[in-house]
Amino acid sequence: MRLAKRLERLPPYLFVEMSRKIAQKRAQGVNVISFAIGDPDLPTPPHIVEALRTASLDPANHRYPETEGLPQLRRAIAAWYRRRFGVELDPDEEVLPLIGSKEGIGHMALCLIDPGDIALVPDPGYPVYAMGTIIAGGEPYYLPLREENGFLPDLSQVPSQVLARAKVLWINYPNNPTGAVADLKFFEQVVHFAQQNDLVVCHDAPYTEVTFDGYEAPSFLQVPGAKEVGVEFHSFSKSYNMTGWRIGMAVGNARLIRALRDVKSNLDSGIPQAIQLMAIAALEGPQECIAQHNAVYQRRRDLLVQTLRDLGLRVQPPLASLYIWARVPEGDTSLSFTQRLLDEVAVVVTPGSGYGPSGEGYIRLSLTVPEEDFQEGLRRLQSFRRSGKV
Ligand SMILES: *Cc1c(COP(=O)(O)O)cnc(C)c1O
Numbered sequence: 001m002r003l004a005k006r007l008e009r010l011p012p013y014l015f016v017e018m019s020r021k022i023a024q025k026r027a028q029g030v031n032v033i034s035f036a037i038g039d040p041d042l043p044t045p046p047h048i049v050e051a052l053r054t055a056s057l058d059p060a061n062h063r064y065p066e067t068e069g070l071p072q073l074r075r076a077i078a079a080w081y082r083r084r085f086g087v088e089l090d091p092d093e094e095v096l097p098l099i100g101s102k103e104g105i106g107h108m109a110l111c112l113i114d115p116g117d118i119a120l121v122p123d124p125g126y127p128v129y130a131m132g133t134i135i136a137g138g139e140p141y142y143l144p145l146r147e148e149n150g151f152l153p154d155l156s157q158v159p160s161q162v163l164a165r166a167k168v169l170w171i172n173y174p175n176n177p178t179g180a181v182a183d184l185k186f187f188e189q190v191v192h193f194a195q196q197n198d199l200v201v202c203h204d205a206p207y208t209e210v211t212f213d214g215y216e217a218p219s220f221l222q223v224p225g226a227k228e229v230g231v232e233f234h235s236f237s238k239s240y241n242m243t244g245w246r247i248g249m250a251v252g253n254a255r256l257i258r259a260l261r262d263v264k265s266n267l268d269s270g271i272p273q274a275i276q277l278m279a280i281a282a283l284e285g286p287q288e289c290i291a292q293h294n295a296v297y298q299r300r301r302d303l304l305v306q307t308l309r310d311l312g313l314r315v316q317p318p319l320a321s322l323y324i325w326a327r328v329p330e331g332d333t334s335l336s337f338t339q340r341l342l343d344e345v346a347v348v349v350t351p352g353s354g355y356g357p358s359g360e361g362y363i364r365l366s367l368t369v370p371e372e373d374f375q376e377g378l379r380r381l382q383s384f385r386r387s388g389k390v
Pocket of ligand 1: 038099100101102103126172176204206234235236237238243246247248
C-alpha cells in the first residue's frame with residue numbers, strides 16, 4: 001500500500017509526549033484539569049436548539065441540502081453583516097455557508113494554491129492555514145506575530161522572493177492564540193499590501209462577538225477595497241456556542257466565493273438543512289446570549305490573569321477571544337513549563353510552540369473550562385506558587 005506523499009509533508013503531532021502523560025495521569029486516577037480546549041463549555045442557547053427540534057420533524061429537511069445553502073440563510077447572513085458591521089453583501093454572490101469555518105479554510109487552499117505556491121500564515125496561528133496549504137501542495141511562509149507589534153504581522157519584512165511566489169495572506173483578528181485585536185487602520189494596510197503584491201486576503205474572524213470591556217471588533221470588509229481582494233470567514237461556533245453543530249460562512253469577493261462553492265460542490269453535499277435553520281434562528285433571534293456568555297468569560301479572564309500574574313507570568317488581559325496568552329517564567333520553555341504544571345498540580349495548558357516557532361516562550365489557557373473545574377484549576381495554580389516552584 002502506498003499513501004500520497006502529501007501526508008508525509010504534514011508535520012508530526014507536536015503534543016504526543018504531553019498527550020501520553022495526560023493519559024497516564026488519568027489512568028492513575030488523577031483528576032487532570034485542562035485549560036487546553038477552546039470549545040465553549042456553556043450549551044447552545046435553548047431557542048436555537050428549539051429551532052432544530054422543529055426543523056427535524058419536517059421531511060423537507062430530511063433530504064440532500066444544496067451546496068450553496070438555503071437562500072433564506074444567505075439572506076440572514078447578509079442582513080446580519082449589514083446590522084453588525086454596516087457591510088453590504090449580495091446574498092447570492094457574496095455569501096457561502098460552510099460546514100464550520102474550518103472546512104471552508106481548508107478548502108480555500110484548494111482554490112488558491114498550486115504546487116510550489118506560498119501562503120503567508122500567522123505564527124503563532126491556528127494550524128489549518130498552514131496545513132490546508134501543505135495538503136494543496138504549497139508551502140506556508142510564517143509571519144511572526146511579535147508582542148512588541150501588538151501581535152500584528154510586520155508586512156514590510158516579507159522578502160521579495162517570497163512575495164513573488166505568494167498567492168494569499170491569512171490573518172485572524174481577534175486572534176487565536178494571542179487574544180490580540182486589530183483595528184481598521186491595520187486592515188487598510190493589509191488591503192494596500194494585497195493590491196501591491198497581487199495577493200488574496202483571507203481573514204478568519206470567528207471571535208468578533210467574543211469581546212470584553214465594551215470592545216467592538218471590526219470586520220475586515222469594512223475597509224474600502226477589501227471586497228476586491230478578499231473574503232472573511234466567520235462562524236456560529238464561538239458566537240452562539242455551536243461548535244458541535246458545524247456551521248459557519250465565507251463572505252466577500254464574488255469570484256473567491258464562487259471558487260469555494262465550485263470546490264465544495266464536488267467534495268461535500270452541504271450543511272444539513274435543519275442545522276441551517278438553527279443558524280437562522282441564531283442570527284434573527286434574541287442576542288442577549290452573547291453578552292451573557294461574554295460576561296462569564298470576562299470574569300474568568302480577570303481571575304485567571306490575576307492568578308497568572310501572582311505566579312510571576314507576564315500577561316495582558318485580552319479584549320477578545322477565548323484565550324489567555326502568557327509569557328513563561330525566565331529559564332522555562334513553553335514545553336518545560338507546561339510539563340511542570342502537569343507534573344506538579346495536574347493542570348494542562350497548551351505550549352505556545354505548538355502554534356508555530358514564534359509561540360515559543362508562551363502558553364495558552366482557554367476560558368472555556370466548566371465553572372467547578374475552573375475554580376479548582378485556579379486553586380491548583382495558586383498552590384503551584386505556594387510550593388515555591390516559580
Ligand atoms: C474555532 C476556530 C475556527 C473554527 O471554527 P468552526 O467554525 O467551528 O470550524 C476557525 N478559526 C479559528 C482561529 C478558531 O479558533
